[in-house]
Amino acid sequence: MLPLYHFILFLSVLQCSSGLFPTPSAQVTFGRRTPRLFGREATAATSPDVTETIRRESIEQYEEILADGAFSNMRKNGTMIFLEDLEKTSDYIHDNFDAILFDCDGVLYRGADPIPDASASLKALIRKGKNILFVTNNAGASRMQLRDKLANILDCEDLTEKQMVSSGYSAAKYLERALEDRGVPMDRANVHVIGSAGLCDELRSFRCRVTGGPSRDGPPPSMSREELADYSFAEEERRGKVDAVVVGLDTAFDYRKLCVAVVLLQRHPGCLLVATNEDAYDLVGSDARHLPGNGALVRAIEHASQRDAINVGKPSRILAELLSDRYGLDPSRTLFVGDRLDTDIKFGKDGGMKSALVLTGCTTVEKLIEVGMGTEEEPLPHIILPHMGLMGK
Amino acid sequence: MLPLYHFILFLSVLQCSSGLFPTPSAQVTFGRRTPRLFGREATAATSPDVTETIRRESIEQYEEILADGAFSNMRKNGTMIFLEDLEKTSDYIHDNFDAILFDCDGVLYRGADPIPDASASLKALIRKGKNILFVTNNAGASRMQLRDKLANILDCEDLTEKQMVSSGYSAAKYLERALEDRGVPMDRANVHVIGSAGLCDELRSFRCRVTGGPSRDGPPPSMSREELADYSFAEEERRGKVDAVVVGLDTAFDYRKLCVAVVLLQRHPGCLLVATNEDAYDLVGSDARHLPGNGALVRAIEHASQRDAINVGKPSRILAELLSDRYGLDPSRTLFVGDRLDTDIKFGKDGGMKSALVLTGCTTVEKLIEVGMGTEEEPLPHIILPHMGLMGK
Numbered sequence: 001m002l003p004l005y006h007f008i009l010f011l012s013v014l015q016c017s018s019g020l021f022p023t024p025s026a027q028v029t030f031g032r033r034t035p036r037l038f039g040r041e042a043t044a045a046t047s048p049d050v051t052e053t054i055r056r057e058s059i060e061q062y063e064e065i066l067a068d069g070a071f072s073n074m075r076k077n078g079t080m081i082f083l084e085d086l087e088k089t090s091d092y093i094h095d096n097f098d099a100i101l102f103d104c105d106g107v108l109y110r111g112a113d114p115i116p117d118a119s120a121s122l123k124a125l126i127r128k129g130k131n132i133l134f135v136t137n138n139a140g141a142s143r144m145q146l147r148d149k150l151a152n153i154l155d156c157e158d159l160t161e162k163q164m165v166s167s168g169y170s171a172a173k174y175l176e177r178a179l180e181d182r183g184v185p186m187d188r189a190n191v192h193v194i195g196s197a198g199l200c201d202e203l204r205s206f207r208c209r210v211t212g213g214p215s216r217d218g219p220p221p222s223m224s225r226e227e228l229a230d231y232s233f234a235e236e237e238r239r240g241k242v243d244a245v246v247v248g249l250d251t252a253f254d255y256r257k258l259c260v261a262v263v264l265l266q267r268h269p270g271c272l273l274v275a276t277n278e279d280a281y282d283l284v285g286s287d288a289r290h291l292p293g294n295g296a297l298v299r300a301i302e303h304a305s306q307r308d309a310i311n312v313g314k315p316s317r318i319l320a321e322l323l324s325d326r327y328g329l330d331p332s333r334t335l336f337v338g339d340r341l342d343t344d345i346k347f348g349k350d351g352g353m354k355s356a357l358v359l360t361g362c363t364t365v366e367k368l369i370e371v372g373m374g375t376e377e378e379p380l381p382h383i384i385l386p387h388m389g390l391m392g393k
Numbered sequence: 394m395l396p397l398y399h400f401i402l403f404l405s406v407l408q409c410s411s412g413l414f415p416t417p418s419a420q421v422t423f424g425r426r427t428p429r430l431f432g433r434e435a436t437a438a439t440s441p442d443v444t445e446t447i448r449r450e451s452i453e454q455y456e457e458i459l460a461d462g463a464f465s466n467m468r469k470n471g472t473m474i475f476l477e478d479l480e481k482t483s484d485y486i487h488d489n490f491d492a493i494l495f496d497c498d499g500v501l502y503r504g505a506d507p508i509p510d511a512s513a514s515l516k517a518l519i520r521k522g523k524n525i526l527f528v529t530n531n532a533g534a535s536r537m538q539l540r541d542k543l544a545n546i547l548d549c550e551d552l553t554e555k556q557m558v559s560s561g562y563s564a565a566k567y568l569e570r571a572l573e574d575r576g577v578p579m580d581r582a583n584v585h586v587i588g589s590a591g592l593c594d595e596l597r598s599f600r601c602r603v604t605g606g607p608s609r610d611g612p613p614p615s616m617s618r619e620e621l622a623d624y625s626f627a628e629e630e631r632r633g634k635v636d637a638v639v640v641g642l643d644t645a646f647d648y649r650k651l652c653v654a655v656v657l658l659q660r661h662p663g664c665l666l667v668a669t670n671e672d673a674y675d676l677v678g679s680d681a682r683h684l685p686g687n688g689a690l691v692r693a694i695e696h697a698s699q700r701d702a703i704n705v706g707k708p709s710r711i712l713a714e715l716l717s718d719r720y721g722l723d724p725s726r727t728l729f730v731g732d733r734l735d736t737d738i739k740f741g742k743d744g745g746m747k748s749a750l751v752l753t754g755c756t757t758v759e760k761l762i763e764v765g766m767g768t769e770e771e772p773l774p775h776i777i778l779p780h781m782g783l784m785g786k
Contacts (some may be wrong), residue, residue, distance in 0.1 A: 229678035252646035285622035292697035304685035
């Protein structure tokens with residue numbers, strides 16, 4: 001078993017330059033270098049084993065950062081690295097932030113398994129009166145479904161629908177505003193969806209008419225290219241126009257759905273093309289395999305339609321503006337907590353917030369070493385934590 | 394009915410600047426501006442109606458070019474525009490070219506309908522001893538299947554398999570060379586295919602082992618995300634490694650196939666990713682709808698795997714080198730005949746050949762007007778013909 005660090009390191013540029021903290025790389029055992037079990041889909045309910053595995057792995061990731069010199073890169077960048085000290089970490093969070101925004105998968109849970117102490121930490125932050133929001137690129141669930149899922153996994157009934165900010169909700173809010181500007185109120189809008197029932201429900205809650213999704217509307221489940229060349233689009237165009245095509249991750253995505261979306265975009269030149277996110281992949285399974293994310297579907301539609309989609313998920317400004325308009329956050333007192341550099345951390349930084357990376361999700365040590373001082377697309381976070389269970393006590 | 398022009402216009406820069414030829418735009422009636430019936434899938438066997446429709450439409454396209462000023466753009470570019478004079482056009486082709494390379498769909502036929510006089514024209518070129526090749530981005534058929542299809546549609550039994558250069562063949566030839574360089578002879582190579590049975594057959598004719606395609610190998614036809622997180626890849630990895638993923642248009646493409654390709658690319662970092670082409674869409678159906686091309690599938694795989702595919706179809710240099718190595722063409726005496734600016738015409742120009750655009754396929758008058766003097770990605774052709782039926786007599 002590898003040692004735990006029971007102290008907190010403040011490694012901002014000033015503090016590091018003071019020379020108070022020795023580089024701890026010599027103290028640690030070098031761990032495994034292969035990608036790990038992050039984002040795994042759980043097949044059973046939470047167990048102590050899973051919790052212990054998550055905790056051990058996040059600590060091992062730390063060991064590797066420290067041993068590999070990535071640590072000194074981050075230090076130069078001003079990134080603070082918090083280790084396993086609940087009291088100091090939670091005090092720092094409490095003192096510096098009024099609002100804390102959480103990404104969900106890989107931060108609060110993995111599959112159906114909560115992150116160690118996530119529930120206790122969250123309840124402590126609520127108790128302290130922090131403004132807590134959940135900001136996810138997953139458009140698969142409506143806000144109410146997401147609330148119920150979080151309440152269940154985190155054993156926390158205090159959560160409200162208003163705290164849920166999914167990219168499906170962002171898509172609906174964006175359409176409401178953009179179509180209004182074109183003189184189309186939502187209750188007269190016609191929206192075609194590639195995505196889940198939850199995304200359709202979210203859009204329908206804004207009173208627009210929805211075709212596509214997993215519903216019985218639209219074309220039959222299997223069509224040849226010849227049938228697609230003749231398909232009438234009567235259902236999709238029942239109101240005479242299609243105002244938007246919205247794309248969320250759809251595991252039933254196929255060539256037929258691609259065709260329908262592309263031909264609708266061709267036939268309705270004013271039609272908006274909205275991506276709930278452009279994520280390339282998720283790490284799932286015990287071998288951290290890359291299962292394609294919504295971005296892959298979006299790229300297919302963009303290429304065939306020769307259009308650029310409007311991204312309303314992280315790291316887009318559209319979502320940042322929605323948060324700022326609706327929740328009145330002070331970015332300088334807001335912390336965005338996530339597990340991906342290219343969506344969560346970029347989103348936090350672009351929005352003028354502080355950002356915290358947890359090591360229980362997509363970002364591996366290899367990735368941190370690879371990005372070095374960070375890039376425009378993959379910036380380094382302000383803070384790194386092994387897991388969110390340290391944030392509140 | 395619109396008039397036919399029974400003369401030939403040589404509109405090279407020199408000839409035009411001599412002022413010998415009056416601009417004929419005043420002579421023509423302005424036709425329809427909406428996209429037309431190009432690339433339509435035929436539902437019945439060839440009929441005089443279809444032939445007449447194709448002829449009329451290609452002439453109407455001419456009228457519009459001339460009327461719209463696109464004509465003068467092309468003239469400035471040195472493009473020659475041939476009208477409805479069989480004798481002069483075929484003499485020009487005969488005198489200037491030893492090898493003539495044809496794209497297939499939209500040039501020789503549309504769906505199952507041959508282009509007017511394509512058969513007679515082709516037979517005349519063969520009779521004159523021209524080196525004729527058929528170069529298609531369609532990887533759906535093996536070379537033998539393509540030969541049989543062309544022989545049947547064009548009523549020309551003289552065609553040989555060697556004259557067929559499909560992008561599936563190009564993929565196989567590319568893999569043979571690239572894998573040999575890595576010490577993997579084709580008879581020990583393991584290739585995973587997204588694409589048709591014809592593409593699989595073409596690859597198997599090079600003796601490699603093929604998984605995927607429409608075969609019974611690989612995963613069951615429908616899998617949930619959870620099943621995809623656990624899928625073993627035992628069939629794909631039976632030999633312990635996967636050397637290449639080859640992507641051809643697959644109308645049974647779905648999220649499951651996307652996942653399998655992406656995870657194989659992740660698990661086999663040395664695995665090549667090969668695109669038979671990157672075409673965005675084809676125009677099909679009576680409303681010239683955009684049905685997505687193979688490029689859409691390629692973009693999805695590229696984004697999810699964070700890799701760039703190697704394109705072996707038009708307009709790639711890999712295909713140009715294959716033609717040059719295998720057929721010993723003299724580019725200055727070679728004409729590439731096609732219906733797309735971004736694949737056929739670009740390919741011809743990049744390969745140092747002369748290029749001819751026919752107006753029986755994808756390229757509409759609107760497109761020609763839009764590109765103006767042409768771009769790097771969509772260059773203007775050296776020659777424009779209403780249809781290939783004028784090329785040989």
